[in-house]
Amino acid sequence: MIKKRASVVDTNENHVQEKDTIITDKGPTIGCRHVQAILLFFAFFFGLGSRTNLSVAIVAMTDNTTSPNPDVPTYNWTNTSVMLSAFFWSYISLQILSGYLGKRYGPKYFLLVTSIINCLAVGLIPVAAKISSYGVIVCRVVQGLAQGFLDPSIHVMLGTWIPNEEKSTLCNFIFAGIFSGTIFTSVLTGYLSTSWLGWPWSFYILAMLNFVWCIFWGIFGQNSPATHPRITKEEKKYIQRSLQQEVEDKLPTPWLQIFTSVPFYATMAGYIGVILGHTLLTTEIPTYLAKVMNFKLKENALLNTLPTLAGALVGLATGPLSDWIIVKGYLTRLNARRMFHVLGSFGGALFYVWLSFLNSSQPYTSVVLITLGSGIFSLVLAGSNVNHLDLSPKFAGITFGILSSAGGIASTFPPLLVQWIVLDQTSTDQWRIVFLASAGFYVAGALIFYFFASASRQPWDGPEEKDAEERN
Template structure:
């Protein structure tokens, strides 16, 4: 399609394609996919309150007598599924394309979600766990797909920006889930309406993906020639293949023994521990240790999400300015931003443990900045996988996010063991010190071992060369 054939893409600049074009449409779809899936991941906490204490929302719907242990199973069951499907999801996305993977995964998740009001009334918490496991299995493909699509559609110069905009769907979905779920539960729709609205949205959005999503710029139907050349030439300049083969063998041994990948895996695992622990425990800490009222607790618990959303833009713009002016290299940028995202929050977390009930405003400020500044990890370490292996990014992030899903299951259990009394400040100090330790050590090894160049094993002929070398050795031995 030539530039004159499409009026929706505007601002073509010489050698760079449209300022607003197909790559931005794909980024918007990724942002919405991330947001919609995160809503269905997060709303469960509020939905359980409505289902087990109907008087707080709409008493006209069934109420379930589930104890704390049963509710914890329901809360964690989503991650049982997503931890299993991350790695296969990366392979499937690479083999069959991101579009088909996302459409099927999100559509199936929506169907399972719609079944909740009909199944839970007769199957109880066990069937609810089973449904959440199935939704986790369906959505486990999300992160590998996001990173692979960013790698395929982003010119190298715009990779940080488009990647950050895609991943910011996490904050969008979180904020929507927090503010909309409660309103739906209290409305005439009651707690079943939560499933109807959000799962219905997943199904509708999967159909939009079917229409508008494209697997690669090389084969896209709605794209200008200028933009297609801009994307492919930019990727070719750093030795990325213009059109990646779907049946390329995955160099598993090389990946799993790669120092830069192991560094990425460790730092993302440590960051996941810190972020997931803080997100899950903020309300309990504010209410228990600092004796804050529930109404204020809800407001203050939302501030970190807002801070994360705003600071994500700040980090994204700063990264663009720094790299455009070539003030520092990409590797240095990754390490600086990741240090800001992990070491400064670590200091705030240590400080929080020493604050008293009379210093609630300062505690909330520390928590907000700790979680908000952590958004710098998106530019810091989160996008580092694309630097290392744009051809195998789906596989890499499947491995990374499988570990992250396991951490999201384990960290609440560890906190529950440490904090037997949520009003005991000394127990919370242990939690904050442990979390700060993960941040400090995770980033330290990233500073020492991280790289930001395409690894030899990412080459599409790497396995062919390896096979040839092995055959030569066998012939000589014979």
């Protein structure tokens, strides 16, 4: 039984509220869409794990007291911030193209081939380090090129596989792979770096595990419900009706309409704020804890997992809560997106401001604040992070490619900001400027998103029946 989407007008508040399609026959309890979600979870898990691994390993790579094994190499590098940001130089260059190619030809094999390249680049970092820091930079640039296909390809999959009724739930489950991969990498790298094996094995093991994922993806990954050989008719109909994509089409990309869309730019502003905060957390907080709060590497790695764990748990809870609020009609989709994004951004900013006024005698207070800030900040996963799917499920890969390009450029900023401002890594005054600037970015992005965002499917997404505009 299928109930069609309806619009209910509340004349007292002068806004239109969208009632979601309710489809009772969704196919198997664990369907093909869930298998794809699990595969995409691990795509983010290993992709982000290998992306952030260097942030923890760099401490051991430049400290000859970390491992008890004297044969583990260490280096006297002064350009570590450049090494950390090098990934994003190439990462941003392929975002739009990869989204377009994924939309036009399907993302499966692009994601497979580039993931294999990423495995090779990660595994070669210890070898390249023996040459010079520039060898590591080259590997990071190759990683960036390979992972330039990761996020847009996954978002193409989200636009074709995730029904509207389960959007926040399944998307946030998949996004939890980002947090979980970071947690796993921090613990693994911290443990191995202080063991006899040393930091090189953190790169080798991540490369091997990522390659195992590539095998599973090659076997079970599918571009869409329409091309899946084993999906049931009920599940296929459920997904296609929910996304209004019962006809497989090859629409031309509406580039002009996308680049002149005010709601899309509002989503971009919110997303950039999110990226700036996440990049600072994953790339620079380990250094802050080590140099200002004087945590040892193994302890640092373990403590650094707490903010990520908090973010993952809040993110997993936020998805079902957001979907429930929308389906029950307590908030329109637009106001739900606004609420979660503003609460997450302002909450995260508040904890960064508080953190900026701590000193080295308050190490565990800093960990608590970073953990709480990361947890509440993860509310944004039900805000701007899924909003582009509201605007255009058909062109989700392309729109996210544009967002990710902007985010990739923004991602180069936190490491460089730290390098410019934090001339003395033990100075709390210099770190205060970094944290206050980050809080300002959170707030600015959230305000733009609140006032200019939309949650309606845009006219340029295709000729199907359009959703009613949600207003407040």
